[in-house]
Amino acid sequence: MNFPALKNDNLLRAARGEDVDRVPVWVMRQAGRYLPEFMEFRKEHEFFEICRTPEFACEVTMQPLRRFDLDASIIFSDILVIPQAYGMTVEMCPGKGPVFPEPLKSPADLPNLQPNGTAEKLSYVGEAITMMRHKLEGKVPLIGFTGAPWTLMGYMIEGGGSKTMSKAKSWLKDYPEDSNTLLSMLTNSIVDYLEMQVKAGAQLLQVFESSAEHLSKEEFLEHCVPYLKDIRDKLHERLEAQSIAPVPMTLFAKGAGHSLAEQSKLGYEVIGVDWTVDPLEARKQVGPNITLQGNLDPQDMYKTPEEVKALVEEMVKKFGKHRYIANLGHGITPLTPIESMKVLVETVHKAF
Ligand code: CP3
Numbered sequence: 001m002n003f004p005a006l007k008n009d010n011l012l013r014a015a016r017g018e019d020v021d022r023v024p025v026w027v028m029r030q031a032g033r034y035l036p037e038f039m040e041f042r043k044e045h046e047f048f049e050i051c052r053t054p055e056f057a058c059e060v061t062m063q064p065l066r067r068f069d070l071d072a073s074i075i076f077s078d079i080l081v082i083p084q085a086y087g088m089t090v091e092m093c094p095g096k097g098p099v100f101p102e103p104l105k106s107p108a109d110l111p112n113l114q115p116n117g118t119a120e121k122l123s124y125v126g127e128a129i130t131m132m133r134h135k136l137e138g139k140v141p142l143i144g145f146t147g148a149p150w151t152l153m154g155y156m157i158e159g160g161g162s163k164t165m166s167k168a169k170s171w172l173k174d175y176p177e178d179s180n181t182l183l184s185m186l187t188n189s190i191v192d193y194l195e196m197q198v199k200a201g202a203q204l205l206q207v208f209e210s211s212a213e214h215l216s217k218e219e220f221l222e223h224c225v226p227y228l229k230d231i232r233d234k235l236h237e238r239l240e241a242q243s244i245a246p247v248p249m250t251l252f253a254k255g256a257g258h259s260l261a262e263q264s265k266l267g268y269e270v271i272g273v274d275w276t277v278d279p280l281e282a283r284k285q286v287g288p289n290i291t292l293q294g295n296l297d298p299q300d301m302y303k304t305p306e307e308v309k310a311l312v313e314e315m316v317k318k319f320g321k322h323r324y325i326a327n328l329g330h331g332i333t334p335l336t337p338i339e340s341m342k343v344l345v346e347t348v349h350k351a352f
Contacts (some may be wrong), residue, residue, distance in 0.1 A: 001130065001133070004138035004200060005055075005138050006135045006138045006140075006141060006203075007139060008071060009023040010024040010071050010246060011021075011026070011071050011141050011204065011325060012141055012204065013074045014323060014325050014346050015248035015250070015325070016269065016291075017289065017291060017322075017323050018244055020321065020322075022349050023212075023316060023321055023324055023325070023348050023349070023351055024072065024326065025070065025071055025325070025326035025344065025345050025348040025349070026071055026074065026325070027070070027328055027341065028071050028074075028147070028327060028331040028332065029331035029332045029343070030064040030070065030074065030332065030341075031060045031061055031063050031064050031074070032331070032332060032334070034332055034333070034334055034335065034337075034338065034341075035338075036197065037064055038060060040122040040344075041056075041059065041060060044138065046080070046108050047092035047153065048081075048090070048092060049079060050055070050076065051077045051081060051125070052124045054123075054128040054131045055131070056149040057124075057132075058076075058128060058132045059130055060076040061073055061228060065136075065139065065283075067338070067341070068341055068342065068345045069164070069292065069346075070345060071141075071304035072142075072227040072330075072345060073131055073132065073139075073140055073143065074144075075125065075128055075142060075145070075207070077125050077128070077145070077197070078092075078098075079145070079146060079147025079152065080098050080147070080189070081153075082118060082165040083084070083156050084153060085117075085122055085189070086113040086114055086156075087112070087113065087306055088100055089101055089111070090102075090328075093203070095299070097157065098155065098158060098160050098161065099206040100155065100156065100159040100160060101157045101159075102291055103157055103158060103159030104156050106175075107178035107181075109351075110178060110181060113185070113285070115185050115189050117186070117194055118189040118193060119193050119196040120195055124201075125144075126197060126200035127198065127200070129144060129200040129201050130200045130201050132201075132203070133186070133201040134238070141204060142203050142204075143187045143203070143205070144192050144194070144204070144205050145206040145207070145208060146194055146197075146207055146208070147190075147208050148186075148190070148192065148205075148206070148207050148209035148228060148253075149182075149183040149187050149223065149227040149231075150209060150211060150215070150225070151163070151208060151209050151211040152169075152186050152213065153168055153179070153182050154168040154188060154193070155161050155211075155215070156246075157171055164214065165214040166252075168211075169214065169215075170319035171225055171258075172219065181227060182244055182316060183223065184227070184334070187230050187231055188234075189225045190207075190231075191231055191234045191235050194231070195238050195239065197236060198235075198239060198244065198246070198247055199244065202247060204247055204248045204250065205235075205247060205248075205250070206250040206252060207228065207231060207249065207250065207251050207252065209253035209256075210254045210330075211254075212255050212256040213254050213256070215255075216254075220253070220258070221222045221259060223261060224256070225236075225263075225266065227312055228251060228253075228266055228268075229267065232249055232266055232310050233251075233267065234276050235284075236267070244319075248269040248270060248291075249267075249268045249270070250267040250268060250269070250270035250271070250272055250293060251266065251270070251271055251272065251350070252271075252272030252274075252293070253272075254329075254330060257274065257276055258304075260273070260282055260285035260286050261286065263288075264287060266284035268290075268294070269281060269290070271286055271292055271293055271294060272294055273293070273295045273329065274294065274295055275283050275294070275296060275298075275329030276329075277294070279292070279295065279315065279319045280318055282294075284293075289323075291324065292323065292325070293327050294319075294326075294327050294328070294329050295315070295327070295329035296311060296315055296326075296328045296344070298328045298329065298330055298332055298333050298336070299329065300334070301328070301332065301336045301337070301340040301344070302336065302340070303338070304341075305339055305343045306341070307342045308340050308344060308347075312326075312343070312344055312347040312348060313351065314330060316347070316348055316351040316352075317351070321351070321352045326344075
């Protein structure tokens with residue numbers, strides 16, 4: 001595809017377990033509402049209009065890179081584009097988050113989903129990725145991403161965010177076969193979608209299992225882990241069959257700190273951890289051959305610059321320079337002071 005040569009490959013080297021010049025740092029939701037220029041852009045354009053218009057997606061992806069010395073960019077999109085591709089309506093309501101006016105009410109609704117051609121329907125994400133690779137001029141690598149099956153199933157059934165994911169959890173218990181049908185359908189679409197993203201130029205892929213936090217360890221191992229493993233294995237098979245080099249993959253299962261040892265065996269190079277996990281304990285659980293990513297509490301970003309600096313120094317010291325990607329333990333929140341981002345990035349870079 002003849003993309004510009006990569007100048008700062010610390011993220012990819014960290015993911016592969018190679019030495020780095022400095023600890024790479026990026027932030028989940030780094031293009032988002034804490035940036036005034038994002039809010040300005042959102043006044044003019046609806047959320048999914050930005051996702052679907054490669055020029056707009058690239059502009060917003062670029063915004064945090066203009067302000068901060070980040071070591072990665074992540075393509076602007078959302079995990080809910082897959083349910084949209086299935087024919088479900090998803091609206092992004094400011095202040096409320098995503099809303100599905102017609103969520104899945106029972107397994108009788110499953111035949112209405114249209115999973116065929118998901119990657120083709122989402123070709124606009126691939127176009128944005130390819131365009132972004134050129135616009136980046138090799139400055140930093142570009143991350144592609146997807147929601148994981150359980151997290152997507154949760155939103156499709158709850159009709160939006162939920163404090164408990166109670167309806168979706170009831171499906172797991174009351175309709176185990178239909179739940180497996182849905183989770184498998186999503187798994188297959190995700191493999192197609194990620195394959196398309198790699199072909200378009202994504203240099204690392206992150207799988208967000210954000211709703212793992214609602215499951216017990218036992219439920220996570222039963223309803224998430226097999227599909228997460230499948231995604232990685234099938235994608236690798238698919239790429240290998242076409243002689244396409246695989247890219248490193250990150251698994252971020254929020255709230256699944258109980259199963260880091262199990263996560264480390266799924267073939268993902270990087271495991272993301274939230275702030276409830278102690279870095280030393282995480283390293284003990286995953287062993288030496290996995291890269292860890294995380295995990296400052298997004299709430300810590302509201303502290304004074306001096307406090308943020310001290311907390312980041314402590315975090316980086318605990319994770320160490322090798323096989324580590326600095327990040328928050330979840331997405332940055334809308335009222336975060338810009339100054340905290342500067343302190344985070346600078347402190348990580350000065351650490352070693
Ligand atoms: O990280 C990035 O900068 C890339 C963009 C990105 C967005 N969503 C943009 C976004 C990514 C990686 C996501 C992933 C995503 N989307 C997840 C997984 C990560 C996580 O936070 O757990 C989930 C669960 C979603 C679904 C979603 N989208 C929710 C629950 C919400 C509402 C909550 C919120 O933060 O507002 C969104 C909206 C959303 N996605 C916004 C952005 C910038 C803000 C909405 C707006 O601009 O109106």
